[in-house]
Amino acid sequence: MTGKTLMHTQPAHTEVELTRSAEAIAELEQAFQAKIDADIKIEPKDWMPQAYRQSLVRQISQHAHSEIVGMLPEGNWLTRAPSLGRKLILLAKVQDEAGHGLYLYSAAETLGASREALIEALHAGKAKYSSIFNYPTLTWADVGAIGWLVDGAALINQIPLCRCSYGPYARAMRRICKEESFHQRQGYEIMLTLCRGTAAQKRMAQDALNRWWWPSLMMLGPPDAESSHTQQSMRWKIKRHTNDALRQKFVDQSVPQADYLRLAPPDPKLKWNEQTGHYEFGAIDWNEFWRVLKGDGPCNRERIEARRRAYDEGRWIREAALAFGAKQARRARGAD
Amino acid sequence: MNQRQALYEYLLRLGDNALILGQRLTEWIGHAPALEEELGSANIALDLIGQARGWLAYAGAVEGTGRDEDALALQRDVLDFRNALLVEQPNGHYGDTIARQYLFDAFHYPLLEALSGCADQYIAAIAAKSCKEAGYHRRRSAEWMIRLGDGTAESHAKLQRSVDTLWPYTGELFAMDEIDRTLQSAGVAADLAGVGRTWDEDVAHTLKTATLQRPAAGWMQSGGKQGRHSEQLGYILAEMQFLPRAYPDAHW
Numbered sequence: 133m134t135g136k137t138l139m140h141t142q143p144a145h146t147e148v149e150l151t152r153s154a155e156a157i158a159e160l161e162q163a164f165q166a167k168i169d170a171d172i173k174i175e176p177k178d179w180m181p182q183a184y185r186q187s188l189v190r191q192i193s194q195h196a197h198s199e200i201v202g203m204l205p206e207g208n209w210l211t212r213a214p215s216l217g218r219k220l221i222l223l224a225k226v227q228d229e230a231g232h233g234l235y236l237y238s239a240a241e242t243l244g245a246s247r248e249a250l251i252e253a254l255h256a257g258k259a260k261y262s263s264i265f266n267y268p269t270l271t272w273a274d275v276g277a278i279g280w281l282v283d284g285a286a287l288i289n290q291i292p293l294c295r296c297s298y299g300p301y302a303r304a305m306r307r308i309c310k311e312e313s314f315h316q317r318q319g320y321e322i323m324l325t326l327c328r329g330t331a332a333q334k335r336m337a338q339d340a341l342n343r344w345w346w347p348s349l350m351m352l353g354p355p356d357a358e359s360s361h362t363q364q365s366m367r368w369k370i371k372r373h374t375n376d377a378l379r380q381k382f383v384d385q386s387v388p389q390a391d392y393l394r395l396a397p398p399d400p401k402l403k404w405n406e407q408t409g410h411y412e413f414g415a416i417d418w419n420e421f422w423r424v425l426k427g428d429g430p431c432n433r434e435r436i437e438a439r440r441r442a443y444d445e446g447r448w449i450r451e452a453a454l455a456f457g458a459k460q461a462r463r464a465r466g467a468d
Numbered sequence: 469m470n471q472r473q474a475l476y477e478y479l480l481r482l483g484d485n486a487l488i489l490g491q492r493l494t495e496w497i498g499h500a501p502a503l504e505e506e507l508g509s510a511n512i513a514l515d516l517i518g519q520a521r522g523w524l525a526y527a528g529a530v531e532g533t534g535r536d537e538d539a540l541a542l543q544r545d546v547l548d549f550r551n552a553l554l555v556e557q558p559n560g561h562y563g564d565t566i567a568r569q570y571l572f573d574a575f576h577y578p579l580l581e582a583l584s585g586c587a588d589q590y591i592a593a594i595a596a597k598s599c600k601e602a603g604y605h606r607r608r609s610a611e612w613m614i615r616l617g618d619g620t621a622e623s624h625a626k627l628q629r630s631v632d633t634l635w636p637y638t639g640e641l642f643a644m645d646e647i648d649r650t651l652q653s654a655g656v657a658a659d660l661a662g663v664g665r666t667w668d669e670d671v672a673h674t675l676k677t678a679t680l681q682r683p684a685a686g687w688m689q690s691g692g693k694q695g696r697h698s699e700q701l702g703y704i705l706a707e708m709q710f711l712p713r714a715y716p717d718a719h720w
């Protein structure tokens with residue numbers, strides 16, 4: 133990004149900030165936290181601490197980027213879906229993800245960020261997106277596994293966000309969660325069909341579970357001890373539960389679903405603990421998580437390259453649309 | 469050729485046009501020039517593939533050998549496809565895709581409008597539903613033709629070239645053969661000459677508004693409707709039909 137920052141369309145009232153006294157700011161912060169504690173939503177025009185704004189822009193834009201990059205692994209099977217019905221369902225699903233990206237970029241815009249700047253940060257490798265989309269989709273079963281596990285983990289992450297303190301984000305999440313829940317059931321239904329099918333189909337299904345299981349567990353974020361944003365985000369009610377609590381919930385939910393499919397998650401240490409009422413599971417390879425996050429997953433380069441190419445090759449189209457819009461406006465004013 | 473065979477062929481033409489163009493559009497998903505275009509392209513692909521299901525399901529019923537829409541879409545080879553050459557042409561850049569879409573939509577809408585009043589009640593019903601969708605498709609692609617034609621110098625030059633390249637594939641859309649004539653006498657097929665007059669007017673208006681030149685009359689390619697395709701279709705089918713071909717005993 134040259135000469136641009138993510139916040140270049142910052143609303144004017146934050147500039148007033150510089151002239152406020154420390155006491156005045158402390159008072160505003162207190163009132164802000166009191167609202168949060170009383171579960172009153174923060175709206176775009178309300179005063180908010182700069183760090184709250186930045187934290188939300190980071191989180192919402194990461195989420196938006198994940199939706200857009202996430203279109204690629206599933207989009208990889210759009211042209212090869214095994215029936216017309218499956219093609220339509222997958223197409224509608226990937227389209228929903230584009231729609232989620234749109235609402236989320238719009239939610240980020242209410243905080244003063246611009247869609248274009250956020251996208252450029254993604255392309256420049258400065259913004260993150262969910263690491264799971266750096267894994268490849270090798271067979272049709274991956275489309276099922278992504279719906280079941282990846283959308284399942286996403287939902288567990290996202291349902292609490294429907295109660296997030298920032299109004300526009302919470303409202304976007306309510307709609308997104310409804311659609312994600314539908315996607316998850318569709319994914320599971322693909323798995324069910326495969327598991328009731330031929331030996332080759334069952335093999336595909338088990339192989340997809342083997343490859344997506346651990347990355348899905350990692351999707352709930354680093355362990356609480358290493359999560360840099362958790363504490364502050366919880367105080368601001370941007371985040372409602374810790375990563376480890378959400379991960380346990382995901383495992384507890386997914387293991388019986390795998391049992392029903394007669395598939396085995398690739399974890400020899402997985403076992404039900406009668407006393408805690410939870411499943412115990414083996415150690416997660418966090419080295420893999422950090423490695424993929426830092427850019428060395430199987431598909432990091434091609435995912436960003438695909439996004440960048442689409443954006444660069446589409447530039448003349450966007451420019452033409454803008455130029456035409458400007459011409460129309462001039463004509464309407466009678467200048468042409 | 470009896471009327472039943474003609475009807476089967478005719479339904480394949482309608483279904484294969486929608487299927488192959490829809491398949492082409494799905495290639496864009498994840499790679500379109502803007503998020504709004506991801507949504508728009510996906511919408512049109514959804515409509516077209518949905519329409520293809522309707523036409524091909526009916527074609528299967530008319531054929532009467534137990535093939536359903538998936539068998540027809542995913543287990544026929546090139547020689548048995550009946551789509552026009554225009555819809556199988558490569559996506560190219562987004563302007564190429566828009567030009568291909570508009571030249572097709574300007575044909576598709578009046579065709580479906582004519583078929584809405586068809587003597588065959590199934591065709592009339594599918595056409596009436598599809599016609600609403602095609603009306604929206606035509607409006608959208610015409611708007612893009614105008615934006616790109618009358619946008620920047622670069623977009624103008626690119627789109628003119630797209631139109632010039634695709635133009636030779638438009639003649640086939642309006643060529644009547646024995647299948648059309650057999651069905652037309654039964655009040656089933658649309659009069660393609662009438663559809664062609666509507667297309668002409670629409671295209672003339674859109675090109676003019678878009679400040680584009682109508683290409684000079686020249687040789688028109690044909691054959692798709694009779695199963696003589698370009699090299700493109702084989703690759704489309706190889707990709708689209710991969711799973712059912714590789715696992716013939718599987719249900720998905």
